[in-house]
Amino acid sequence: MSFRIDRVVFAWSRMEALAGAFARVGLSTDYGGIHSNGATHFSTLGFMDGSYIEIVSVRQPGQQAPVWQRHIETDGGACAWSITVDDMHRIGTRLANLGIPLDGPRDSARRRPDGESVESEIMFVGADGMGSLHPFMVSDHTPRRNRVQVSESVRVGELEGIDSVLIAVPDVEAAALEMQRIYGAGEPVDIDSSAFPGRIMLLEGEPVSLVSPESADDPIADLIDRYGPTPCGCLIRSRDMAASQERLPLCPTGVFAKRPFAWIKFEGFDNLNIGVIAAE
Numbered sequence: 001m002s003f004r005i006d007r008v009v010f011a012w013s014r015m016e017a018l019a020g021a022f023a024r025v026g027l028s029t030d031y032g033g034i035h036s037n038g039a040t041h042f043s044t045l046g047f048m049d050g051s052y053i054e055i056v057s058v059r060q061p062g063q064q065a066p067v068w069q070r071h072i073e074t075d076g077g078a079c080a081w082s083i084t085v086d087d088m089h090r091i092g093t094r095l096a097n098l099g100i101p102l103d104g105p106r107d108s109a110r111r112r113p114d115g116e117s118v119e120s121e122i123m124f125v126g127a128d129g130m131g132s133l134h135p136f137m138v139s140d141h142t143p144r145r146n147r148v149q150v151s152e153s154v155r156v157g158e159l160e161g162i163d164s165v166l167i168a169v170p171d172v173e174a175a176a177l178e179m180q181r182i183y184g185a186g187e188p189v190d191i192d193s194s195a196f197p198g199r200i201m202l203l204e205g206e207p208v209s210l211v212s213p214e215s216a217d218d219p220i221a222d223l224i225d226r227y228g229p230t231p232c233g234c235l236i237r238s239r240d241m242a243a244s245q246e247r248l249p250l251c252p253t254g255v256f257a258k259r260p261f262a263w264i265k266f267e268g269f270d271n272l273n274i275g276v277i278a279a280e
Helices: 015-024 069-073 088-097 172-183 219-227 241-247
Strands: 005-011 030-034 040-046 052-058 077-084 102-111 117-125 136-140 159-168 188-191 199-203 208-212 230-238 254-256 259-263 274-278
Touching: 005 159, 005 230, 015 040, 015 052, 030 102, 052 069, 069 077, 069 219, 077 159, 088 102, 088 117, 088 136, 102 136, 159 219, 159 274, 172 188, 172 199, 172 208, 219 230, 230 241, 241 259, 241 274
Parallel strands: 005 052, 077 136, 159 208, 230 274
Antiparallel strands: 005 077, 030 040, 040 052, 077 230, 102 117, 117 136, 159 230, 188 199, 199 208, 254 259, 259 274
């Protein structure tokens, strides 16, 4: 199976703080409402290709979240990723036969703030938490536009969608082998990049890169110590990097897998790790 990025989730203790950080760089999000668990709520930055960034928090300070609690209470930033699948039950049977821990498939339903129904099927994969190394899987029952729409802040312009998710792991080779064994992912390829100081391995043909720390005091090592394997950021695809440099506060341009890229500067939110990368 190939990975079709559905979303990358970013967690923070206060929704208003994280949504405000996005708005200040020109990426205003849309309030999505309350999750079906009743404890967390979220906002989205929806792109033209259908992918989106979700920011999530608890509804009340100090409230316990049933998922991503550690990331939420510690302002952890990237905490999960999901993919869109067509036949979840077939995939679930295959993963179960491989001995992979699964939660689901199960139905999920909620109402948007405007009363519109959102219904889908979801499945959580692996034992490390919802959307950590393994993606959680989503299949829409209602039209996808019910779940997420293109945000006005990116409706016009060069930003197309999520190009790739970056996942922090202790050992990129072991994680790559796991991805190949379970999903038939592409060949792992080491890349040179200024994105992180440690080792970065791209899964060829997939929107997924694995990152391991360079040393014990590397920020990636700290992430893994706190959360275990976890997404550590994402890259947004731009069809015009010059236009992105004009509209967004970007760090100096570097290279990621032979393509120009730059991190977005979120003042006071240095661990968000959201970048822009040139379309291939």
